[in-house]
Every structure is written in structure tokens, then in C-alpha cells.
Amino acid sequence: MIQTLGLRTAAVALVAAVASFGSPSAMAWEPTRTVEFIVPAGTGGGADQMARTIQGIITKHSLMKQSMVVVNKAGGAGGEGFLDIKNSKGNPNKLIITLSNLFTTPLATGIPFSWKDMTPVAMLALDEFVLWVNADSPYKTVGDFVKAMKAAPPGQFKMGGTGSKQEDQIITVAIEKATGTKMTYIPYKGGGEVAVQLVGKHVDATVNNPIEAVAQWRAGKLRPLCVFDSKLLAGKDKIAGEMSWSDIPTCKSQGLDIEYLMLRGVFMPPGVPKDAVEYYVELFKKVRATPEWAQLMADGAFNQSFMSGADYAKWVEGEEKRHRDLMKEAGFLATN
């Protein structure tokens, strides 16, 4: 085993040596060391699951010669991970997967980084948000829910969500604005925990991502009211009783005009070679073509948009502006 490994290394080195003697420009860029894939969030969350799935796909299908390690840098609402990328100028063996904290953390905490400090690689997918209530609750539609909210004294309705001044709370504030009500937002550490708190009736509603709540929905413990997207979700398979993902109405059609999607994208440190960025774009295209990826997308009812290059950068720029406006409106901007 060791011998074959040694031989293989020798062969690789030989090939590399021969190639470097040939025309270097024709030789495509490849990672030279183990690639570090940073997750600016804790283990077990949505971003972490996606990163680890990608790592598994790359290993299983041998998509990359070097290996990939997933490293969690969750400190400071992910600021730790983003600062690491920002400070690794020119290192082409580092990647980071993003959540909305790419925008919200610098705005809410003042930790000094922005997407402009990094090199955009590709958008892998967009994560959806769904308004969930307990299946035992009397609210069958958004209308029922909003009516009950308006009838109750302000602050009595409790919304559970992941983190503070991040995506879940932004949506909560948007719901408050749209309906003219006031809810109490309770921050928890992870999406799975939030779903269980709703099952245990410790909160009245959540805006969990599909993948965080699907298990409880299938078991008949939760009920989806609407999805915060302009179009219906894709999945047609029956999930709970007669309902599939595509049977959940959009919030807009239910009179709650709110749209919010979360970026699951990849960035690199600043000042990396262009070849390296292209290499990773191709790599992620290959990842997206595997059945394992398709399975993850279906399980989590993801919006499967893909972007890279200038399109991606432009999209991110627009999102950043939107988050700034949303956070400003909600009063979440850092004071210092």
C-alpha cells in the first residue's frame, strides 16, 4: 500500500515535471496542497452539511488530486472564518462556503470584512425559507396566522430562529413590518434545535430552511404555511400526506409580500490566480453533476441557481445592498 502510494506520488511528480518542461500556459492550474474548505458556522448546520457533502463527493468521485479538509471557524458569527480568508491573500488552496452572515456579520458586529475582500468563485444554490407552525395549531393558512397575530397583544407571538440579527430575524422583522404586528424573536444556536422547539410548542412559529424542518413535517408534527420565494418549490414527491414541496404556496400569493433566499456560495482569498478560480468553478460544476448532489438538492428543496464570474459578483453586490437596507430598516446595524 505504502509502496503503491510512493509510486503514485513519484508518477505524479514526474508528470508534473514533464509538464512544466512543456508549455506552462497550456497546463491547467491545480491545487498544490490540501485544500482547506472553511465553514463560517458550527458543525451540523446547513453550510456545514453542504461543505461536508461536497468534500465527500470530491473524495468519492476522485474529482481532485489533492484532498480537501473541512474546517469550522464559527467564532464571531462566522467573522473568524471570513477574516481568515481575507488575511490569506494569494493562497489558492483555501475556500469558504457562505451563509447570509457574509452580509449580516460585518453589518451587525462591525467585524471588518466584506465580500469585496475576497474572490467570488461560484453560487452553488440558494436556500429557501418556509413559514412553519406546529401541526396542532389552528392556523391552516397564512391568513389564519396573521389574523391571530393581529388579535393577540404585541410580543405574545414567539418566533424561534437561528442566530441573532441574521437571516431568520431579518425575515421576522419583515413579517412584522408587512403585518403591522410585533413578535418576540427567540434566537437559538442551530436550525434543528429551532424545529424541535416548535414541535415542543416552546415557540409559535419558525422560518426554518426546508432541510431543517422536513423530518418533523413528514412525521406530521409541523405544518408549512408559505415559502418566502417568488415561485413555488421544485419537489413534486409526496412528503407529508398528500403534500409535496411544490404544494406550499408562496407567501406573496397569501398576502405576505416577502421574498428571501440565502446564498450558498463559495469565495476564495483575495489576489488568487485567475486559473485557480476557473479550476474551482469547473470543479463545482462537476460536483453539481453527481447524483449525491441531486439528492441533497431534492432533500432540502434548494433553489438550484448556479452562477460564476461577473454574474455572480454582480448578484452578490445587489444582495449586499439589499441586506444593508433590510438591516438598516430593522435597526440591526452596528452602532460603532
Next chain:
Amino acid sequence: MEGIGDLMTGFAVVLSWQNLLYMLIGIVLGVIIGVLPGLGGANGVAILLPLTFTMSPTSAIILLSCIYWGALFGGAITSILFNIPGEPWSVATTFDGYPMAQNGKAGEALTAAFTSSFVGALFAVIVITLAAPLVASFALQFGPAEKFSVFFLAFCSFVGMGKEPPTKTIAAMMLGFALAAVGTDTVTGQLRLTFGSTELLGGFDFLIAVIGLFGIGEILLTMEEGLSFKGKAAGISPAVVWQTWKELPRYWMTSLRSCLIGCWMGITPAGATPASFMSYGIAKRASRKGDQFGKGEVEGVVAPETAAHAAGTSALLPMLSLGVPGSPTAAVLLGGLLIWGLQPGPLLFVEQKDFVWGLIASMYLGNIVGLIVVLTMVPFFAAILRVPFAIIAPIILVVCAIGAYTVHNSTFDVVMMLVFGVAGYLFKKCNYPLAPLVLAIVLGDKAEEAFRQSLLISQGGLGVFFSNGLVGSIMVLGLVALFWPVLSNFYSRLLTSRRA
């Protein structure tokens, strides 16, 4: 009993040569991971997770969960031999395990620790087998207020427990709370006490603190006392296992109580660390030899180890049935389940019977295999103490430094470890207990989070902590534990006055 039939199917799934081999590999790797401070079970499982994607889900979870069992076993080894807890939940094992090793009873301490771990795990697996659905619905009762009450109980059962005066315990605990407050505040999302330093964004990691306070602190102390382990060379013979086993049944009451505490903590899910501390605290109060605790009492090893293992095992139940991990390692395993295409949740037990019962069967077998593996190694572990201090101390230092570095791949953490080491030395010199400090660093931010979530829910009213029977009775238990020294004092005075 439908569960028993399912379990037999599970055994049929697990009992293939391939799976048994994975089990053995997993246990051995896990023990190694558990021994190395810093490289915890969660890291070990996370590193190996991608390698398992090509395996069948059942084999993969067997391999990974066996690493987890191995790490649970392994954590006790360094606690007993060197007073360096390899894992958070083995801190309480050092209290009596290390003094035992110093009295030349390392073999007994290790045997007691491993055996109680096994008993705790076995008890928890039986609970899972028989009462999985019931237990899952119990876990749903736990909202923020209930969670806070559990942490409250853990802290309270600690005050006045040590040999040190309660004021010193409380002082150490408060310092721990202050350290736990550093980093990001989950409730408001603001940074606290970081003073603009990027290294402090993530707060103080518990592992770094433990490695420094216990590991480095201990080495500094030993150096001062003349460069040698006080430990007499332990009598090393396999017979020590039998002798210890003969003695252990005497502590059945402590074991049973610790099993119950462990299962409760694992399911709620508060985790193995509070379970081990709470169990030790209660055992000390309940035992007739309570005043001997901390001087090398076998019972003081049995209690925390049993509870930690029971909690570690039952922590898998909320992960499987609710999708909420009861421990960091369970969180990584949860990620694995999703990648293998399994959806943890109430339906997992219905739809993936082979997988679930295969896993449960592997818990039985894995722990038996684990016990055999670690027990055969007891004489070797105990023999480490015969190595001269001048050789072993540098090795421990290097291992500690590597361990501290691996937690976040950061050299800053190694510096922090040394700072904590000096702090640990000073604490011991001034007779301040380290354990309350550690407990507060581990649970401080969780307790604070639960407390503030509860107050958000109640809109500021403290009544929420007594709003139903469950939370109310845990809080009362906590208060009783806190004021126990005063109460028992009062009670005995009442008795004497009546007699007079």
C-alpha cells in the same frame, strides 16, 4: 416486546466480519483520540467522516460510533494517570482517579473507570431499546426554561461540595462565567469582551483551558515538588482487574443513580459533562465515605464515569429521533446521516429499521468490544507511570501543545494554554478549586443563553422558572443542593436541641 424482535434483526445486520472489523478499528482509533487532549471525539469523527461515504450507511455509522465509544473510554486514561482530562467529561474523573494513581492504585482506578463506563453505556442502550419513543417525547418538554434549570442544578450541586470553602468555589465559578462570556453573544449577536482582538472572536475554548489548567498546571506543580511523580510504581498484573471487579458491586447504588443522571442529561440534551459533575457531586453527598472523596476513593471514579458514558450513549437518541444532537460528536454524526441520505427524525425508527436497530445493536457489541480492548491495555497504561518524570514531562508538554493547536489550528491557542497553565498553578497554590472554573467555562454560555431565552419568552418575568411542575421541581432541587450545607447544619442542630 416489539423492540426486542427489532433488536435481534439489528444484531443480524451487525454481525458480519466486516462490521466487526470496523468496530475494532473504530474502538482503537477512538481510544487514541480520547487519550490525546484536544483531539476530541468530534474532531476525530469529522476527519474520518468523508472516508465513510463509500461504505454502506450501517457500516459507516458503526465505524464512527465506535470511535465515539472509544473516545469516551479513552478520556479517562490521561485523567487518572496524569491529571490531564483528555475529554471535557473526564474532568470529574481526575478528582479521585488521580489521587488513586498517586497512591499506587492506577490499575484499580483504570479498571473501575472502564467498567463503570461500560455499565453506564449498557444501561443507556437498554433505555434506548425499550423506551425510545417515550424518551423522545420527554425531550420535547425541554424548552429554554427547563434547560436552564438543568444547568442551574449542575452548578448548585457543585457549590459546597469540594474540600475548599464554598466561597472559593463560587469565586472560581464566577471567574469561569466571566471567561465564558467572551466572544459572540448569541442573543444579541454582539461581540463581548474581545477588545478588538480577532483571536478572541470565538471566545475561550474549553479544551484549551482544560489542557492548560490541568495539564500544564500539574507539570509546573510537579516540577516544584522535585521533578518526580509522587505515584508509586503500580503493581502491574492482570489480576488487578479481577480484584477491582470483586469490589465494584458494592457501589451498585452509586452506579444506578449515576446511570439515571447520565441518561437524563444525555436525553434532555445537556450532555456528558454536566452529567459527570452532577453525578460526582451527588455521590459525594450520598456516600457514607463522602469525606474521603478527593483522596482516592473508587466510588469517586465510578460515579462520574458511569454518568458520562450513560449520557454520551443516550445523547444519540435525541439525535436520531429528533435531529437534535446531544453532544458535539453527535452533531458531526448527524451531518453524516444526512449525507448518507438518512433523515433523522421521528420517522427514522419506522422507515430505516435496519439502520436504527443495526446501530443500537452495534452499541451493545461496540461497548463489549471496547471494554475488552481497554481492559487488556490496563497494565500497559499503568506501566507508563514507571517512566521517569524527566522523560515523560516533555512528552506531555508536546502532546498538550499539539492538542491545543489542533482545536482551531491556531498558535494563539498554544499561548493561551500556557497562560491557563500558569493560572492553574496559581489556583492550586492558593487552594482554589479548578473544577468549578472549568464547569463554568463549559456550561456558562449555554446556561446564560437558556436563561435569556427564557426571559425573552416570559417577557422578563422570573416566574417562568417555576411555571410548570417539571421546571419548578428541578429548580427547587437546585436550590436545595445550593443550600445543603446550611440546611443539613440546621437540621442536625435541630436534632441535638430536641435531644437536649
